[in-house]
Amino acid sequence: MTPSSMRRRALKGALACAFASALAFPAIASDAVLRVSAIPDEAPTELQRKFAPLGKYLEAQTGMKIVFTPVSDYAAVVESLATRKIDLAWLGGFTFVQAKIRTNGTAIPIVQREEDAKFTSKFVTADPAIKSLADLKGKTFAFGAPSSTSGSLMPRFFLQQAGLNPEKDFKNVAFSGAHDATVAFVAAGKADAGVLNASVWDKLVEAKKVDTDKVHVFATTPPYFDYNWTVRGDLDPVVVKKLTDAFLKLDPKNPEHAEIMQLQRASKFIPTKKENYEGIEKAAHSAGLLK
Known part of the structure; x- marks a missing residue:
């Protein structure tokens, strides 16, 4: 066997090993990190405290690393969602309307607390x-x-x-x-x-x-729809389903979920939809906050 043919055989062997390794140990996907933020409606330290156990729970449910990034103002959350700097955001009803407009209707509200239907x-x-x-x-x-x-x-x-x-x-x-x-x-x-x-x-x-x-x-005030968890529109549907299911499974009677629900001030999470926030959009137009 000539030296060149030996090199070719060795190269083929190395490639085969690399391919087998790739199958056995798949590369971590680029979206294995889920970036989360929230409107700063309370002090930053309080937001971090509230999110910590929920973040750990979502990591366990999705198999992804959860990174929470606080922002300085409401507009920053909307812009970060629109520019794909965050994947999941805790929004108020009006902030969701702003995010919907800024993302050309692609932002998707997935769940809200039961309390948010009559806030x-x-x-x-x-x-x-x-x-x-x-x-x-x-x-x-x-x-x-x-x-x-x-x-x-x-x-x-x-x-x-x-x-x-x-x-x-x-x-x-x-x-x-x-x-x-x-x-x-x-x-x-x-x-x-x-x-x-x-x-x-x-x-x-x-x-x-x-x-x-x-x-x-x-x-x-009279009741109205308010807060929700919203994902960017082009987030992997599989991830969206995992997140939605994770929220809907939270039960305050489950000792492992009790702290999460207490910090989120939620009796349970329920599905939500864009149409729930049409009243808020109309109120924003009426108040002159949307053109």
Whole structure:
């Protein structure tokens, strides 16, 4: 056998071994990492704390590494979903509408908490003279973040339905940036009143992080659809199904799921769809937040 034929045979053997190894140990797919983010409706440390056990659960259910990346504002989540920098996002109803528009309708809401089908916002104050929405005239007021469904859009919509225009009827309008920050604004006297989502208010009360003898609820909005988990439209359908099934399997009666559900403030997760958020889109147009 000539040296050249020996080299060819050796090369064929090496290629065969490499092919066999590839079959036995398939390469990790490029999408083996699932990138997750959330609207910053609470302090970054709180968002990380809430997501940690859920992230571990999703890793076990999907076989993928879960990487949670906090962002500075609501718009960053929408843009990251549209530019494929994240795969899964915790969005408010209005943020989902913005993501749907920004992604040309491709963003897909997969699940929501059962509570999100009948979500509400709480108007709070430390001023005993404020007992109704009508009493807000001439007062200073704090919304959450401008793109927040429950901290801005829907409360604004219901204020308008009550005949109040915040920019004209209030002495001053501020944006705290987050629900817990709104309560801090009101408690510190930076605003006469404010509005935040009912879930965060209940959590602050339960954790005794708000003095209810000082700050109290004086009005509650009608219910509306709010938060959901949304995936980018071109995410592998197999991954989408695994994620959806994982959320739907969560059960607060299961000791392994109890902490996750408590931190997510969920009784259970249910399927959702784009049509659930049409009312929010209409409210955004009515409020002049969408052209």
